[in-house]
Amino acid sequence: METPRTLTEAAEALRAGAVTSVALTERAIETADRLDGELGTYLARFDEAALAAAERADRELAAGRDRGPLHGVPFGVKDIIAVAEGPTTAQSLVLDPAWGAGRDAPVAARLKAAGAVITGKATTMEFACGMPDFGKPFPVPRNPWNTGTWAGGSSSGTGSGVAAGMFYAGLGTDTAGSIRIPAAFCGITGLMPTFGRVPKSGVAPLGYSLDHVGPMARSARDCAAVMDAIAGAHPSDPDSVDLPYEPPVLDGTLDGVRIGVVREHHFPDGHDPAVGPAYDAALGVLAAKGAVLTEITLPYWYEMLMANVVTLGSEALAYHRNDLSARWDDYGDATRATLARAAAVTGADYVQAQRVRRVAQDAVARLFDDLDVIVAPTTSAGAPRYDDIVPDEGPIDVGGVFTYIHTMYWDCVGNPVLAAPMGTTAGGLPLSIQFAGPAWGEAAILRAADAYQTATDWHLRVPPTS
Amino acid sequence: MDVDETRRLMARSGLTPTDTELTAFAAALDMQRAGIDLLYAVPEARYADPALRFQAGARVTPWTDPDPDPE
Numbered sequence: 129m130e131t132p133r134t135l136t137e138a139a140e141a142l143r144a145g146a147v148t149s150v151a152l153t154e155r156a157i158e159t160a161d162r163l164d165g166e167l168g169t170y171l172a173r174f175d176e177a178a179l180a181a182a183e184r185a186d187r188e189l190a191a192g193r194d195r196g197p198l199h200g201v202p203f204g205v206k207d208i209i210a211v212a213e214g215p216t217t218a219q220s221l222v223l224d225p226a227w228g229a230g231r232d233a234p235v236a237a238r239l240k241a242a243g244a245v246i247t248g249k250a251t252t253m254e255f256a257c258g259m260p261d262f263g264k265p266f267p268v269p270r271n272p273w274n275t276g277t278w279a280g281g282s283s284s285g286t287g288s289g290v291a292a293g294m295f296y297a298g299l300g301t302d303t304a305g306s307i308r309i310p311a312a313f314c315g316i317t318g319l320m321p322t323f324g325r326v327p328k329s330g331v332a333p334l335g336y337s338l339d340h341v342g343p344m345a346r347s348a349r350d351c352a353a354v355m356d357a358i359a360g361a362h363p364s365d366p367d368s369v370d371l372p373y374e375p376p377v378l379d380g381t382l383d384g385v386r387i388g389v390v391r392e393h394h395f396p397d398g399h400d401p402a403v404g405p406a407y408d409a410a411l412g413v414l415a416a417k418g419a420v421l422t423e424i425t426l427p428y429w430y431e432m433l434m435a436n437v438v439t440l441g442s443e444a445l446a447y448h449r450n451d452l453s454a455r456w457d458d459y460g461d462a463t464r465a466t467l468a469r470a471a472a473v474t475g476a477d478y479v480q481a482q483r484v485r486r487v488a489q490d491a492v493a494r495l496f497d498d499l500d501v502i503v504a505p506t507t508s509a510g511a512p513r514y515d516d517i518v519p520d521e522g523p524i525d526v527g528g529v530f531t532y533i534h535t536m537y538w539d540c541v542g543n544p545v546l547a548a549p550m551g552t553t554a555g556g557l558p559l560s561i562q563f564a565g566p567a568w569g570e571a572a573i574l575r576a577a578d579a580y581q582t583a584t585d586w587h588l589r590v591p592p593t594s
Numbered sequence: 595m596d597v598d599e600t601r602r603l604m605a606r607s608g609l610t611p612t613d614t615e616l617t618a619f620a621a622a623l624d625m626q627r628a629g630i631d632l633l634y635a636v637p638e639a640r641y642a643d644p645a646l647r648f649q650a651g652a653r654v655t656p657w658t659d660p661d662p663d664p665e
Contacts, residue, residue, distance in 0.1 A: 228658075237661050329657035337646055364657035366649075431636055434629040445607070453608030464615065465622075471607040472595075472623050473630065480633045482644030487636060489645065 131155065133588055135296040135350035139197035142189060149182035149189070149200030152296075153245050156202040160247070160294045163593060166275055168267030169289040171207045172214040173248040178202065181245045188243070197353040199243030204289045204298035206282075207249035208256050208332040209341070211236045214248070218255045218332045219266045221458040222451045233330020234362040235299065235341050242357035247295050250285025256306055256334045257282065257444060258463035259529070260518060268514075271313055272591035273557055277511035280310030286344045287314035291591055297345035297354055303334045304436055305535025307342050308547035308562065313511035315549045315558030317577065317587055318344040319351040322568050323542035324369040326355075327362035333447055335440040337367070337482075338539045347587050348546060348577035352376050355570060376571035380582040383418035387576070388495065390504035392425045394534050399508035406551030406559045407505050410580065414503070417579045424502065427491040431484050432540040438481040439540070441470030485540055492541045496566035501576045503563055506547045508532045510557025535562070544570045548577045549586035558586070595623045 132138035132147065141147040157175050164170050185200030205211050208218045210228030217223060232240065239246065251269045253259060260268050260278065269284030271277040272292040279288040283300025287310025290298055300307040302320040311318030319342045326341040333339060343354035352375065359373035389411060395404065415421055445452075445467050452459060452467055459467070495502065509532040517529055530536065538545045543564050550561040561580075563573040581587050595603070597613075600620040604611055611619060633639075 231658050232661075234657055234661060327657075362657075363655040364659070366652060428636070430629075431633060434632055437626070438630060438633070449607060453610075456610050461615075464611065465619070468604060468607075468609050468611060468615070468619060469622060469626055471603055471609060472626060477630050477633070479644055480630075480639070482646050483639045483642040484633050484636050485645040486642050487638045 134346040135201055135353055136197060136347070138201050138296055139353070142200050149185040149245060150179065152200065153178050153182040153202050153247070156247055156294055159292065163292050163294065166270065166593065167272055167288045167292055168251055168269045169285040169292065169294055170248045171217055171219065171251050171266065171285070174213045174246060177213045178245050178247045185243050185245060195241070195243035196357065198239065198357050201244060201297070202247045202295040203239060203244040204248060204250045204286050204295040205236060205246055206252050206286050206298065206300050208252055208301060209233050209236055209299055210330045211246060211249060213246065216249070216332065219252045220254045221264065222455055223332060227332070228330060231330070234327045234364060235358050236330065238358045239299070250283070250289055250298060252284060253282035254460045254463045255332060256301055256303060257466055258460040260514065261460035261462070262518065264460055271511045272593045273315060273511065275593065276515070277513050277557065278313065278517060280313035280511060282306040283310050283344060287311055287316060290314065290316045290344055290346060292593060293590065297343055297350055299341060300344045301331060302340045302342060302539060303338045303440055304539055305533055307340070307344060308506050308535045308545060308560070309533055311344055311547040312506040312560030313558065315586065315589060315591065316344060317347050317351055317546065317548045318342065319355065319546045319570070319574070320538065320544060321355065321359065321570055322544045324367045325373070325544070325568070325570065326358050327365040327368045329362060329364035335443045337443065338436065338440055340539070347581055348548060348574050349378055349581070351546065352378065352574045352578070371568055374571050376574035376578070378575060378578045380579050381418055382414060382576060382579045385419045385501065385576060386499045387414055387419045387421050388424035388499040388502040389421050390424060390426055390502060393429050394505045395508055396531055399532060400510060400553050402551060402553045403505055403508050403559055407561065410550040410561050411503070413580055413583050414576070417583065419576070422499070424495065424499070426537060428484065428488040429537060432488050432537045435481040435485050436536040436540045438473050438477055441466060442473050442478045445470040489541045492543060493566065500572050501563055501565055503561055504534060506534060506560035506562045508534065510553040510555065510559060538564055543567055544573055546573045546577050548580060551586060595620050
């Protein structure tokens with residue numbers, strides 16, 4: 129049979145008896161054997177445990193015990209999320225190996241309860257915060273579409289692993305864009321749920337009030353399947369909210385759906401010339417599906433970018449200060465720069481950032497009084513070349529990397545946002561569109577993105593390395 | 595902010611950047627301060643409550659406790 133291309137295709141094939149979980153897992157392992165050395169997708173592989181889980185899934189499915197669409201499907205987990213089979217490093221020399229050892233984070237436990245076959249821990253940026261560091265003893269995550277370019281971060285390995293076929297879906301985390309950036313650069317789909325929708329306990333923190341755990345996979349339909357398994361409050365995460373998660377209606381139509389179209393701030397000087405035409409083509413698809421499009425602007429744009437810098441930096445420095453003071457050289461250059469600059473933020477600055485976040489949240493909520501979905505480009509360029517972002521000498525310009533990345537705003541207001549492939553640059557690197565919804569409105573954006581993907585095939589294209 | 599001032603600021607937090615890093619941080623911190631000051635220039639925030647709120651009675655439930663999620 130043909131290899132299933134998506135998680136949902138794999139789930140259908142498993143139930144049709146066209147493939148076994150063991151066969152899918154063996155194929156995932158073979159792909160990792162072939163490509164992981166070049167792509168730097170994994171920090172740890174759980175081949176034996178994964179095959180055992182796959183055998184168990186096959187036995188259960190044969191016996192009629194069906195745990196849902198994740199059952200028997202190979203799945204990767206970002207290495208800031210605790211999984212019992214192996215250590216969590218956060219791609220850092222600093223994190224105590226005893227942290228979370230032998231335990232599953234609540235979100236990982238939910239994946240296992242849903243029957244997912246966890247194949248290993250995927251690479252990240254250091255503590256989900258830094259940039260690739262060639263001087264540290266960890267794999268450098270490379271983009272399967274062009275290994276000279278960055279896979280995006282910080283959920284780098286989850287992005288490259290899905291794109292290259294090492295697993296069908298994975299977990300990422302998003303504090304300033306870390307699900308949506310690698311999804312965009314690797315040509316896959318990634319969903320940052322509403323803040324509080326998925327428990328983040330058992331996940332090494334970056335910004336306590338900004339961190340979101342969410343799925344990365346080929347399609348919106350795949351992400352919806354993962355959300356069914358991981359959404360819901362957990363008593364160990366005081367930010368998680370006990371609201372019912374409504375599965376989306378994926379009927380391929382958008383009749384009368386009101387979509388706000390954002391252009392302002394998303395086409396900076398030097399943006400890739402392919403982004404505008406790709407975005408216009410995507411808008412044409414949405415209109416042809418019946419959506420009603422209205423041009424809008426996002427309120428408090430610069431203020432939310434700054435509020436993210438203040439909040440992330442302060443919350444992260446509080447967590448890291450003792451280690452950073454004692455082990456400066458063990459941290460990577462970019463992580464040091466991000467954390468150290470927060471030393472110049474005052475307590476009043478932090479509180480003021482939270483006051484402005486409240487104002488912006490309210491303004492965004494009012495936008496959704498008249499809209500169902502908001503769309504915007506995820507980035508205004510394809511994946512950057514390592515030669516351009518990692519200098520031979522001196523610190524990395526972390527801020528410069530974000531000139532063409534438009535994700536931070538949404539972390540600060542907490543709304544759910546899905547990034548989906550929408551075309552390529554002239555050089556063949558993926559481009560991406562974001563679908564944002566009202567708080568707790570994952571169903572709306574999954575429906576819109578799924579309708580878009582029923583009319584396009586960007587999400588199904590595979591990179592040359594795979 | 596000059597390099598010496600930046601060094602003193604970092605030292606107050608126990609941080610020990612290299613001279614190259616200090617030079618880069620010093621240049622970045624002026625821009626950061628200008629950006630932060632923008633947050634005080636939002637008139638709508640004058641009487642706004644912060645997005646994060648204290649909850650009396652909150653308890654700590656370790657995530658390593660036995661999982662209450664039903665399988």
